[in-house]
Amino acid sequence: MSFLKVEKISHHYDNKPVLHDISFSLAPNEILSILGPSGCGKSTLLKIITGLIQPANGKIYLENRDITDLPPQKREIGIVFQSYALFPNLNVFANIAFGLKMKKFNKQVIQERTLEMLNLIDLREKAYCLPHQLSGGEQQRVALARALAPYPRLLLLDEPLSALDAKIRKNLRLELRKIIKAAGATSIFVTHDQEEAMLISDRILVMNEGKIEQEGTPEEIYTHPRNLFVAGFIGNYNLFSPADIGEIGRQKLENTFYAVRPETINIYPCHEGKEAFPLHPHSIICKGKITDVNMSGNIVVYSIAVGSSLIRVDKLNQAGYEYLKPGTRVIVEIPYQALHKVG
Amino acid sequence: MFKAKNNLVIALFLIYILLPIGATFLYSISSQWQNSILPASLTLNWYKELLGDPRFIAALMRSLIVGAGAVILGLIVLLPAVFTINLYYPEKEKYVSLTAMLPFIFPGIMLAVGLIRLYNNYFSFPPFLLLLGAYFIIIMPFIYQGLQNAFKSGNSIELFYTALSLGASPLQSFVYVIIPNIITSIIIVSLLSLSFLMGEFVLANLLVGGTYETVQVYLFKSLKQNGHLASAIVSFYFLLISLISILAFKLKDYRFQTKAETAAAKEFNPVSQIKIKQRGDLLELP
Amino acid sequence: MAVKQKLLYSLLPFIILVALFQIAPLFSIIKDSFSSASSGGFTTAHYEELWQNPFYMQAFKNSFLISIASSLAALLAGIIIVKSILGFSPNTQEKLLVITNMVSNFAGVPLAFAFIILLGTNGLFTLLLGQLGFDLASRFDLYSWRGLILIYVYFQLPLAVLLLLPAMANVKKEWREAAFTLGANPLLFTLKIELPFLLPSLLGTLSLLLANAMGAYATAYALAGSNFNLITIRIAQLIxxxxxxxxxLAGAMTVILGLMLIASMFIYQKSLSYARRNVHNV
Structure with a gap:
C-alpha cells in the first residue's frame, strides 16, 4: 500500500507543456527527492501536490483518498520554501504555533507541541526572536519546525537549502534528514543539487523537461544511470560516444553511449613509447597524457587527454599519496565492468 | 574643489526651493509689512485669527474628511484587487496595472471636464460623493503602485501559500499574514496620498467649488482679501503636508516593534533559557 | 477553482469605480467633442473651429512652449543638482531627498501665492531691491510669461531631481575608474559612456516633465485668473x-490635450523600459 500516489499528472502553461504523465508513489516515512535542473517542472509538480495549482490531468491520492480537488488548507501537507517564508511579524514561537492555532488545538496542546518542536530543532533559546533576528540556518530550521508542528500527513521541501551558503548547507543536510526522520514525516524534497539528494533521501526521482527520467535509490541512480541525461546530471561521469570508444578502446563495442565513473579508472605513469598495448580481456587499456591536476578536498582530479577525448579520473587523496604532475604520460585502465550503457 | 562646487550647487538649489516658502512664513508672522525691508513687528495674530475662523476649520476638516475617505476607499477597493491579481491571475497584472495608471496620464483638468458633463449636466450627483470618486481616481496610481511593490518585495505570495498549507483559510491568511506583512507600506502610501490630496485644487474648485469648500478653495478665495492671513494658511498647509511626508519617510525603515520583539530583548539571556523551559505557561501567542 | 472564481468578484468594486469615474468621463468627453451642440449628431465642426480660431491655436502654442521651456530648464538644472547630490554621503543624500520630496508637494495655489509674496508688485524681494535702488518691477513682471516660466520651473525642478536621482545613481563609480585606466578623460567618459547610458532616462524624464507642465492648471489660474492663454485655462473656462x-469645444480641446499626453507618456514608458533593460544587462 502506498502513502501518496501521484497518477498521470500533466500540466501546461499557456499551451506550453510543463509536466507530462508523471506517476510515482511514496511509502510511509519515506523521503523522496525530486531532482532535476531548473525549469524541469519540479516546482510545478510540488505546487500541484500542495493544491496551489490544479493539474490539467491526473489524480493525487493521499492515504487512498482522492485529494486532487481539495483546497490547499484542507490537505494537511506542510511546505518549506526556499525563502523559508517565515511570517515576519510573528516570533519563532508564534510561527511554529501558527498551524496548530489554525487547526484549533487547545492551548495546552499548542504549548507542548511547539516546545517539542523547538527542542527538536534545538532553538529553545530563540523562541521569542523575530525571524529577522535569526541566521539563515536558524530560519531554515524554524521553517521546518513550523511545517512539522501541525502533524502534516506529508511534508514538501522546495529547495530548502539553496539560499544558504555552502558551508552551512553542508552541515544542515544531515541535520535536516535527522529532524525529518525524528518527526517521522513522509517527505518530498525538491532540489537541483544531486549531492544533496543523495545524502538526504531514501529514493530519488530524476526529472527533465516535465518527464521522469529515472527512479531509484541513491545508489542505483549513482551506479546505474539509465540514460545520457541522468549520467550527465549525476556525478561527474565520463561520457563516451561510440566514436570515442572506438578511438580509446581500438575496438567496436555496441553502437551506444557509455558512462564511466571517474573513480573506477586506474592510471599508471609510463615512459615515452609508441608501442600499442595488447587488447586486454577485462579492461580497455590505452595511453594518455595528464593535462591538468586539481585538488578537490579529499580527492585529486586528473584531466587526461586520450586521443581527442578528455577523461576525468578521481583518486583518493590518502596520506602519503604522491600525485602525478601535468604533462606526465600515463597508462589508462578502464575495466569493462565500469562501462555503463546509457541512452 | 569638487566638494566646494557641489556645496555651491546644493546651496543655490535649496535657496531657490526654500526661499518662497520662507518668505511666505515670514510674511505670515509679521503684523505689517509695506515699503520696508524688514517687517514692522512680529506677531502670531494671523495664526490666532486663522485658527479662530470657523470657516477655515470647516474647510480643513472637509479636506481631511474627503482625503481620508478617498484613501480608505482606495485601500478597500485596491487591496483585494491587488491580492487577487497577484495570487491567482498574475498573467493579467499588466492590464490591471495599465487601468490603475490611467489617471497618471490624464491630469485633473481632463477628469474635471468629463465628470462635470456627466454628473452635473446629465445626472445630478451629490457633490461630496462626486469629489470622493474623483479623488479615489487620482490617487489610484499611487496606491496601486505602492501595494503592488509591497506585494512583490514582501514575498507575500509564498507567505500566503505557507499559511494555506498550515491550514489557514484564504481570509485568515490575508488577515493574519499578508496585512501585517505590508502594513508599513499601506500606511506610507496612505500618508503620501493624503498629503497629495490636501494640495488638490483643480477638481475641488471645478467640480464642487463653493458647495464643498476645501482648504485649497478657501485659500484661493482669501488670496485677494488678506495677504497675511493667506500666508498663514499656506504656512500652516505646508507644515501639515511636510509633517505627513516626514512621517512617511521615517516609517520607511521602521519595523513595528511588536510585543514579541520587546519580550525577545528582555528574555534573551542564558538564565531565561532555563526559565522558558520551566515557565511554559508564560509562552503567549500574540 | 471555485475559490479562484469567487475571488474574481473582489475586482468588481475596482472595475465599477474606474468605469464610473474614469472610463465614463473619458467617453463622455470624446462623445461631446464629436457631437453637434444643436442636433447632437456626429460632427467634426468643433475640431475645425479650434483649427480656425487663432485664439485657441495660440493657447496650444503657449502651453507647448511653456512646457518645453520649463521642462528643459528643469532637466538641465536637475542634472547638475543630482550630480552634486550624488557627491554627498548617503545620509545627506537622504535628507536632501526628503526636502525635495516635501517641496514637490508645494504646487498650485500655495505656490503661486508664495511667489506673489516674494516677487509680486509688493513682494518682499521687489521691496528689498527697491530699497537698494533697483527697480525690479520695470525689468521683471511676475504676471508675465517670464514670471510664469519661473514658477513652472519651480514645481518641475523637484520632480526632475526625484526622477533623475535613481537613474544617475546607476552610473557606477567603477565605470569611471575603468574608463580612466583605459585612457579616457572625463569629457570622453561623459560623452561615450555616461550620456549614452543615461539618454533613455533623460528622455523619459523630459517627457514626464512635459506632460506635467501641459496638464498644469492651478498655478497659472491662481496667479492671474484666466489671463494666461493656456489650454488648461481655456478648457476650464469653456466648461x-x-x-x-x-x-x-472643451471636449475637443481636451481630446487633443489627451492625445498629446498619451504620446509623451508613451515615450516615457518606452524610455523607462529601455533604461531598465540597460541596467539589467550591466
Missing amino acids: AGDLFLNPH
Whole structure:
C-alpha cells in the first residue's frame, strides 16, 4: 500500500507543456527527492501536490483518498520554501504555533507541541526572536519546525537549502534528514543539487523537461544511470560516444553511449613509447597524457587527454599519496565492468 | 574643489526651493509689512485669527474628511484587487496595472471636464460623493503602485501559500499574514496620498467649488482679501503636508516593534533559557 | 477553482469605480467633442473651429512652449543638482531627498501665492531691491510669461531631481575608474559612456516633465485668473466659466490635450523600459 500516489499528472502553461504523465508513489516515512535542473517542472509538480495549482490531468491520492480537488488548507501537507517564508511579524514561537492555532488545538496542546518542536530543532533559546533576528540556518530550521508542528500527513521541501551558503548547507543536510526522520514525516524534497539528494533521501526521482527520467535509490541512480541525461546530471561521469570508444578502446563495442565513473579508472605513469598495448580481456587499456591536476578536498582530479577525448579520473587523496604532475604520460585502465550503457 | 562646487550647487538649489516658502512664513508672522525691508513687528495674530475662523476649520476638516475617505476607499477597493491579481491571475497584472495608471496620464483638468458633463449636466450627483470618486481616481496610481511593490518585495505570495498549507483559510491568511506583512507600506502610501490630496485644487474648485469648500478653495478665495492671513494658511498647509511626508519617510525603515520583539530583548539571556523551559505557561501567542 | 472564481468578484468594486469615474468621463468627453451642440449628431465642426480660431491655436502654442521651456530648464538644472547630490554621503543624500520630496508637494495655489509674496508688485524681494535702488518691477513682471516660466520651473525642478536621482545613481563609480585606466578623460567618459547610458532616462524624464507642465492648471489660474492663454485655462473656462460655456469645444480641446499626453507618456514608458533593460544587462 502506498502513502501518496501521484497518477498521470500533466500540466501546461499557456499551451506550453510543463509536466507530462508523471506517476510515482511514496511509502510511509519515506523521503523522496525530486531532482532535476531548473525549469524541469519540479516546482510545478510540488505546487500541484500542495493544491496551489490544479493539474490539467491526473489524480493525487493521499492515504487512498482522492485529494486532487481539495483546497490547499484542507490537505494537511506542510511546505518549506526556499525563502523559508517565515511570517515576519510573528516570533519563532508564534510561527511554529501558527498551524496548530489554525487547526484549533487547545492551548495546552499548542504549548507542548511547539516546545517539542523547538527542542527538536534545538532553538529553545530563540523562541521569542523575530525571524529577522535569526541566521539563515536558524530560519531554515524554524521553517521546518513550523511545517512539522501541525502533524502534516506529508511534508514538501522546495529547495530548502539553496539560499544558504555552502558551508552551512553542508552541515544542515544531515541535520535536516535527522529532524525529518525524528518527526517521522513522509517527505518530498525538491532540489537541483544531486549531492544533496543523495545524502538526504531514501529514493530519488530524476526529472527533465516535465518527464521522469529515472527512479531509484541513491545508489542505483549513482551506479546505474539509465540514460545520457541522468549520467550527465549525476556525478561527474565520463561520457563516451561510440566514436570515442572506438578511438580509446581500438575496438567496436555496441553502437551506444557509455558512462564511466571517474573513480573506477586506474592510471599508471609510463615512459615515452609508441608501442600499442595488447587488447586486454577485462579492461580497455590505452595511453594518455595528464593535462591538468586539481585538488578537490579529499580527492585529486586528473584531466587526461586520450586521443581527442578528455577523461576525468578521481583518486583518493590518502596520506602519503604522491600525485602525478601535468604533462606526465600515463597508462589508462578502464575495466569493462565500469562501462555503463546509457541512452 | 569638487566638494566646494557641489556645496555651491546644493546651496543655490535649496535657496531657490526654500526661499518662497520662507518668505511666505515670514510674511505670515509679521503684523505689517509695506515699503520696508524688514517687517514692522512680529506677531502670531494671523495664526490666532486663522485658527479662530470657523470657516477655515470647516474647510480643513472637509479636506481631511474627503482625503481620508478617498484613501480608505482606495485601500478597500485596491487591496483585494491587488491580492487577487497577484495570487491567482498574475498573467493579467499588466492590464490591471495599465487601468490603475490611467489617471497618471490624464491630469485633473481632463477628469474635471468629463465628470462635470456627466454628473452635473446629465445626472445630478451629490457633490461630496462626486469629489470622493474623483479623488479615489487620482490617487489610484499611487496606491496601486505602492501595494503592488509591497506585494512583490514582501514575498507575500509564498507567505500566503505557507499559511494555506498550515491550514489557514484564504481570509485568515490575508488577515493574519499578508496585512501585517505590508502594513508599513499601506500606511506610507496612505500618508503620501493624503498629503497629495490636501494640495488638490483643480477638481475641488471645478467640480464642487463653493458647495464643498476645501482648504485649497478657501485659500484661493482669501488670496485677494488678506495677504497675511493667506500666508498663514499656506504656512500652516505646508507644515501639515511636510509633517505627513516626514512621517512617511521615517516609517520607511521602521519595523513595528511588536510585543514579541520587546519580550525577545528582555528574555534573551542564558538564565531565561532555563526559565522558558520551566515557565511554559508564560509562552503567549500574540 | 471555485475559490479562484469567487475571488474574481473582489475586482468588481475596482472595475465599477474606474468605469464610473474614469472610463465614463473619458467617453463622455470624446462623445461631446464629436457631437453637434444643436442636433447632437456626429460632427467634426468643433475640431475645425479650434483649427480656425487663432485664439485657441495660440493657447496650444503657449502651453507647448511653456512646457518645453520649463521642462528643459528643469532637466538641465536637475542634472547638475543630482550630480552634486550624488557627491554627498548617503545620509545627506537622504535628507536632501526628503526636502525635495516635501517641496514637490508645494504646487498650485500655495505656490503661486508664495511667489506673489516674494516677487509680486509688493513682494518682499521687489521691496528689498527697491530699497537698494533697483527697480525690479520695470525689468521683471511676475504676471508675465517670464514670471510664469519661473514658477513652472519651480514645481518641475523637484520632480526632475526625484526622477533623475535613481537613474544617475546607476552610473557606477567603477565605470569611471575603468574608463580612466583605459585612457579616457572625463569629457570622453561623459560623452561615450555616461550620456549614452543615461539618454533613455533623460528622455523619459523630459517627457514626464512635459506632460506635467501641459496638464498644469492651478498655478497659472491662481496667479492671474484666466489671463494666461493656456489650454488648461481655456478648457476650464469653456466648461465652468462665467461667460461662454461650450462643453463641446472643451471636449475637443481636451481630446487633443489627451492625445498629446498619451504620446509623451508613451515615450516615457518606452524610455523607462529601455533604461531598465540597460541596467539589467550591466
